[in-house]
Amino acid sequence: MTDTQINQFDSASFLKTVTVKAGVYVMLNTSGEVLYVGKAKNLRKRLSSYFRASGLTTKTMALVGRIHEIEVTVTSSEREALLLEQNLIKQYKPPYNILLRDDKSYPYIYLSTDHQHPRLSIHRGRKTGKGMYFGPYPSAAAVRDSLSWLQKVFRVRQCEDSYYKGRSRPCLQYQIGRCSAPCVGMVSDQEYTLDVNHTELFLKGKSLDVKADLGRQMELSAAELEFEKAAELRDRIAYLQQVQATQCIEGETGDIDILGGVIDGGQVCIQLLCVRGGRVLGSRSFFPKSQLDEPLAQQLEAFIAQHYLIGGGAADMPREIISNIALDDEDLLAASLSEQAGRQVVLSHKVRSNRAKWQNLALTAAQQNLKNRLASSASSLKRFKALQETLGLDVLPNRLECFDISHSSGEATVASCVVFDGNGPLKSDYRKMNIEGITPGDDYAAMYQALTRRYKRVKAGELVMPDILFIDGGKGQLSQAQSVMAELGIDGLLMIGVAKGSDRRAGLEILIRGDNGKEISLPDNSPALHLIQHIRDESHRFAITGHKARRDKSRRQSTLEGIPGVGAKRRRELLRHFGGLQGVKQAGVEDLRRVPGISEKIALQIYEDLRSA
Template sequence: MGLREGGPASRSSGQTRTDGTGHMIGDDLINNLPENSGVYLFRDKEKEILYVGKAKNLKDRVRSYFKGGRKNSKTERLLGKIDDVSYILTRNETEAFLLENNLIKEHQPKYNIVLKDDKTYISLKLTLKHQFPALSITRRIQDDGALYFGPYPHAREVRDVLKLLQSVYPLRRCTDAVFGRRTKPCLLHPIGKCSAPCAGMIDESAYRVMVDELVDFLSGKDEKLLKGLEEGIEKAAESWNFEEAQSRKERYLAIKRLVERQRVHQHLGKNRDAWGFLIEEGRVTIALLSFRRGVLISKRIFREPSVPNLDEALSSFLYQYYSARPVPDEIVLSEEIADISLLQHYLKERRKEPVRVLGPHDTRAADLVRLAVENLHEVESPATLDQSFKRMLHLREPPRRIEVYDISHTHGSNPSGIMVVFQDFKPKKDGYRVFHIREAGTEDDVGMMREVLTRRLTDEKIAPLPELIILDGGKGQIAAVSGVLKTLGMQLDIIGIAKGERRRRMEDMIYLPLRKNPLMLPRSSPVFKEIVKMRDEAHRFAITSHKRWKRRDDLGSSLEAIQGVGKKRAVALLKHFSSLEAITEAGVEGISALSGFNRKVAEEVVKALKNSV
């Protein structure tokens, strides 16, 4: 790319001056920077990257941060931490744009907007980089060269469509690991659900034809796909290749039925994404309305911290979003973004076709801009939501850190308590914990909750303490945890969410300490919806964790049964490899390299696992 890296322009030498806000800035910090296009990196004293930005003129851009004038609080904090600036020169602005976003994804600086994985919605993933791509469902979007379609709000509908697509396009369904070692067709091949590329039953070019048609369909190019299939039928018939003509005709009819079924609720129109941006002190809230064939199919809200440079942040956010997702025909923005031509060029390269980006002053986009902004104002921002929590739940202070607890077991086996954490109403997944029950009886849900909270609140490694604890349970659980807090001399707010009694036994009710009856919150209130959402996330994590541990137990039992393994070696295998597929892939050499294993035992393991596949 013709990049050239520059060393730090330290502020520790040269004369110092203030930027008008009290920050002392060394002249060399700016004067040593070139007047070229490139990317600049602000670092702290520990050399951690605080912020990454791009510039047409590096010196002018960096100088703008240290001029006098009013700045938001986050920019103030950033300026107070900058110890040096390093830079990377690029040949042009386009290279700077791409490099900036690659560095943001790699380093995830604190003061940049970084698009996090969103596992709320379901997407379809097509592994295009593989010689024989596979289509599957995922909730994790990664920058791995695959093509992602979605996200879609309704999982059941997506699964139904996937089944139909798999019957029309029999792509492989196995994992890359299984595909790599399979030499015979699986059971799906005889019933027409897999084309068996693993066994050479279809060549790469014929397989790619199916993949290309599938991409057209999922990208909303129904007419192009159907027209191409019609032309293919005619060509095959003219060439007397009636088997190919019949195959294409079956695909044509199946796709036509699928398209007509979808259009029961849709009218023809363009694929558009409408973005609304709301900039408030301390936070940026972003709304995305996704229209496919002219119909709104989903709404998503992103809450991000405020940033020093809004133009850079918004273009970077859009780059991150579309780097692993299909690009629509049109993108509508509620805010003007500087260097929009760079983003448009990138989107065109991604889509292989021109993409129209419309700003807020374009009359063609006025209705969609207004709709996107209206959706933003319907969302209560965390800055006001925490105050609503405090007021409606009678809390001591607005909650910034919230911990939610749930108990999970299967008919009394493998009992555990889980903790999920929300920071500023966003999941903080590195804070999630699982507590395996040690003392309480498995029939005693209240006792198990008491044990979990006692262990959490006395564990100094888990910090900080929350402003609010939400329990999956009612009066009994609240009383138990209140007792724990009293014993420990702590004052923390607690609420419980559980099904009501008698006529309200199917409704979620909110319980507070020292209150006989549940708190009657409006079902439509943001506070109630947020509590339910948090409880549901706790349920999801509890189920996932429980399944994971049960699977490990089952795997452990299978491994223990292998001659020469036993419990200790089974645990070592699972700790190192985590799955049977990984153990099989490691082979004799990989297994025998583990502490406590020899070649003979490794051969027994590989033999047993291969026989079980």
């Protein structure tokens, strides 16, 4: 029975009691699940609009038909209502609200200052290190791109400190002209400090000062007949000029985010262009999901509130946000952002000159990216329809899951679960699982454990049930999936084994249906086969990535780290006392007891654990 069928919400009686003050309302269904969270300057007026006799869109009527209860919270101001609304959206992720589905912190370029030879690196998370942070950048790719050309111009090292300390000769980065090799004294401390200062100035947007300084150095080198050095400085100035031409607009300064939003085909794209110090750091596309037909202005307002009030924080907030259209709650958003940042934040849409160029750039990128996404969605729909026809399904499948197992001779076994919907890979729902407690190399046991862990949660209603479950493997792996579903009492889930062909070449895969055991071979030009190959290859890639990360972490880990009672300090004392791990392994209990901080009990624990290992 649906929510609509059993819904008996008395809107007339409810609206008589609702206050006219500002606040937040939460709509719930019969199961107590949050459907929608909204804010209002006048709660009675706003809620009355949902229950009028005409003028509602089909999707809004579907929402209203599922309402069983509405909870109201009165706030002292519209600003407080806006903040509470965003916190509730983040907490409950209601299906009818606009959701960004992006919880990652934004990356920065970090320049360390607590080292004789500072390094550049990418940084996410809390800024606890001693040094300077430049950004935020819209994506890790934008940071890597910036680090790449910074190497070419300024040649400041980017290697880890542990790698730096172990060098006895210059590495490849020096050979190709991307590092000045301070680790082995190929550059004086004075020259390296000058490169670091130039890097800092450029990242602060003072590229003209850097060019002028490099120009003076070039002239001085030429006057002193150091023509090779002068030529090198000339090349660096030319490359810096090239970078400036693509990233900077002369005379422009400031920290600005430009938003270009477009709607087409029932989907929305918001392009975020980040400018810091007058320099374009990069851009990123967002495709917010919503069950309702909100206008573009409302979509942009929701994006700004979620991205900056909840997702960004004061440190990441620009001083100006430019949109391509006017916003209804522009003043409210600007006041709320300013309050959170502790300084004035301006929202605008009517801009001229260079800002208009950036605005047009963001809008053009949004239009092109949405066009590409719609084309991809059309192609994806064609593949899903072909899959429906191939499998003889009455309803078009919408959610596909695929599992794979990866390990190296049984070491560091990892299972992957990837999810596809009508738009392609749904990466926010991807999951990796570390497999423990099985015989190394037993793929059947690994698959059994992974599926059990996943589908216990599906059975409990914590996760969404897929329409089709694909298993990368033949009948053996498929039988494990069938056993898990039987034990959990899950019926009606179509399971498909994807077995490799006779000579294991792509295009010769055999599909094995779990419901009737029928084997299906598809022609290599089949759109259905292409979809299955895509999800199978993606699960394989994701499993291998997880396995390699887990394996490399375990191999980097010291043998002493797994011993109870041996922390970083005791581990350091042991290695210092015996001159390395080999010395610790050869030591007896009495020898271990002589190390500061090592008691008889811990010495015995270390002795036994190292020998059992």
